[in-house]
Amino acid sequence: MPSHPRHGPLFAAGQPLHTRALAIDVFQEEPGRLRAEGEILDLRKAGFVPTGGDLQTAGFIHHMQLHLWLDLASGSIEKLEAFQPHVPFEASNATGGESCRDVVPRLQPLVGRSIEDAFHRNLSGCFGGPLGCSHLLTLAQAMGAALPPLLDRERSLPEMRMPGERIGKRAIFLDGFGTESGGMNVTIQLSDFATTPKAEVRTGIDRLARQSEVQAAARVDLEQMTIASLEAIERTRTHENLAEPDLTEPNLTDPGWQDRSADLEPFIGGPALSGLAAALFRELGDRTDRRLLLEALLQFAPGLIQCFAARTEELLQHIAGTGGDSGAEEAPRILSVGGTPGSCHMWRADGVLSRQRTGFGGR
Numbered sequence: 001m002p003s004h005p006r007h008g009p010l011f012a013a014g015q016p017l018h019t020r021a022l023a024i025d026v027f028q029e030e031p032g033r034l035r036a037e038g039e040i041l042d043l044r045k046a047g048f049v050p051t052g053g054d055l056q057t058a059g060f061i062h063h064m065q066l067h068l069w070l071d072l073a074s075g076s077i078e079k080l081e082a083f084q085p086h087v088p089f090e091a092s093n094a095t096g097g098e099s100c101r102d103v104v105p106r107l108q109p110l111v112g113r114s115i116e117d118a119f120h121r122n123l124s125g126c127f128g129g130p131l132g133c134s135h136l137l138t139l140a141q142a143m144g145a146a147l148p149p150l151l152d153r154e155r156s157l158p159e160m161r162m163p164g165e166r167i168g169k170r171a172i173f174l175d176g177f178g179t180e181s182g183g184m185n186v187t188i189q190l191s192d193f194a195t196t197p198k199a200e201v202r203t204g205i206d207r208l209a210r211q212s213e214v215q216a217a218a219r220v221d222l223e224q225m226t227i228a229s230l231e232a233i234e235r236t237r238t239h240e241n242l243a244e245p246d247l248t249e250p251n252l253t254d255p256g257w258q259d260r261s262a263d264l265e266p267f268i269g270g271p272a273l274s275g276l277a278a279a280l281f282r283e284l285g286d287r288t289d290r291r292l293l294l295e296a297l298l299q300f301a302p303g304l305i306q307c308f309a310a311r312t313e314e315l316l317q318h319i320a321g322t323g324g325d326s327g328a329e330e331a332p333r334i335l336s337v338g339g340t341p342g343s344c345h346m347w348r349a350d351g352v353l354s355r356q357r358t359g360f361g362g363r
Contacts, residue, residue, distance in 0.1 A: 009257070010217040010233060012185040014177030017310035019043045020303040022139060022172040024146050028161035032073060034154070036147055038066040040139040046178075047310040052353055053094025056309070060086050062135045066107075066143065068115070075116040075151055082107055082136060089346050089353070096352040103132045103345045107140070116151065119144040130348035137344075138302045145295045146170040146192070153194060160197040168194045174299055176307030183222055184311070186304060190214040190296040196239075208239040214260075214296040220272050220304065222311075227272050231261040232293060260293055276301045305340065 021041045029035040042062040049056050063086035069079040087100035109126045113119065123140055126132075150168045154161075161167065170192045177185040192212040201207050216232035235257045266283050270276070277298060284294040346353055 010187065010215045010231065012175070012177050012187045012217050014179045014185050016045045017047075017176040017178050017184070018045060018303075018307040019176075020174040020299070020306055022142050022170075022299070024143050024170045026147065026150055026167045026169065028163060028165045028167060029069060030163055031159055031161075032071065033078070034070045034072055034151070034167065036068045036070060036143060038068075038139045038143045040064050040135055042135070042306050044306070044310050047312040049309045049312050052089050053092065053356070056088060058310070061088055061306070061309075062086060064133070064136050064139060066136060066139050068143065068147075070115060070147070070151070072151060072154060075114045075148070077111050077113055077115055080107055080111050084133075084136070094352070094356075095346070098346065098352065100133055100344075100346055103127070104136075106132055107136070115144060116148045130342050130345055130351075132345060134302065134344040138299075142170075142172065142295070142299070145298075150194065157197065160199040162198055165198055166195055168192075172296065172299055174303035176304065176310070178311055179219075183228070184220040184304075184307060186218045186220060186300065186307070188214070188216040188296050188299055188303070190292060190299075192292060205239045205242075210236065210238050212236040212292055214292050215257075216264075216293075216296055216300075218272075218300065225272050226269055227267050227276075228269075230264045230267055231259075232264055232296075233257040234260050234293060260290070263287075263290060263293065264297075272304060273301050 019042075021039075021043075023039045025037045027035045027037070040062060041060070044058045044061050046058055048058060063084070065083040065085070067081045067083075068077050070076065071078055082104045084101050084104065089095050089098070089100050091097050091099040106127050110119075110122060113122050120141060123137070123144065127137055127140070154167060170190070172191075173187075173189045175187045177187075179185060190213065192210075194209045194211075195207050196209040198207070212235070214232060214234045216230065218227055218231075219229040220226070221228045263284065267276070267279060270279055280294055280297055284290045284297075287294070341347060341354060342349055345351070348354065
């Protein structure tokens with residue numbers, strides 16, 4: 001991964017493997033009521049894996065949506081709808097008649113609860129681990145992080161929004177790239193937008209009240225499952241300071257990129273999956289000035305898991321070499337097929353898919 005100028009963008013090279021995209025749009029529904037539309041999409045660009053009695057190929061893997069209607073004053077969720085246009089497992093004989101869509105009703109206990117007060121605890125209680133879908137869970141967690149600051153800002157503005165007007169948007173992209181040495185490069189980009197009410201807008205660019213961005217780039221040691229390198233940059237700007245910055249006195253309101261790599265040194269050599277979230281909260285959780293950096297990096301582990309299935313050549317060779325014999329020597333841990341044990345309803349410990357798993361040569 002090439003180095004970058006101190007305030008320039010980050011880059012990664014390698015074979016494109018997987019892209020995960022999350023988008024959260026927030027609109028004025030009516031005075032005092034907002035509508036938030038969240039979407040998560042996984043696009044596998046290489047490889048295929050045998051799982052669930054079929055072949056899961058390159059292409060769209062997950063496409064899931066979560067819509068929330070919120071009371072602006074209290075932050076409470078008045079209505080919730082979830083959709084899963086594309087799921088990896090439809091109901092079939094191989095899944096025992098189960099589908100990823102079976103668990104969507106378990107989100108309904110969130111209705112009447114606050115998006116600001118104990119939302120993540122309430123979400124985990126009704127939809128965490130084997131109770132729900134790990135991808136909808138990731139999307140809901142991202143919405144729980146993105147929405148409270150927008151609500152706070154909106155409460156401070158005069159009531160000038162038009163019905164259907166966009167209030168803000170957050171977009172997060174994670175991309176995985178395979179390297180010639182067998183490792184993986186990963187990039188994360190987060191863009192957070194807040195808009196100016198249309199009643200105050202004279203030109204199109206005036207609609208930008210604020211844009212905050214985070215870019216991060218990592219190199220993953222797949223043998224040790226650790227982070228070999230990690231760097232990040234960040235900037236915040238408005239429509240008034242989009243011009244090239246003077247970098248002699250950089251600060252968070254300057255339109256130039258600020259280097260955050262020093263904050264990430266504690267994670268280098270540490271876990272890339274299990275344990276990373278706890279480490280992130282331990283090092284950055286109390287840093288309000290690093291809130292967006294934390295929220296971007298929390299997407300690292302769940303996105304990285306999605307990249308693994310695109311690196312299946314060794315696994316397929318292992319399966320072919322053993323004839324699919326479940327009693328043969330196990331494949332390397334990194335090459336396991338499917339979700340991590342207990343990560344969702346479909347991959348719960350006593351589920352059909354978990355019982356089938358060893359037949360494909362993985363754990």
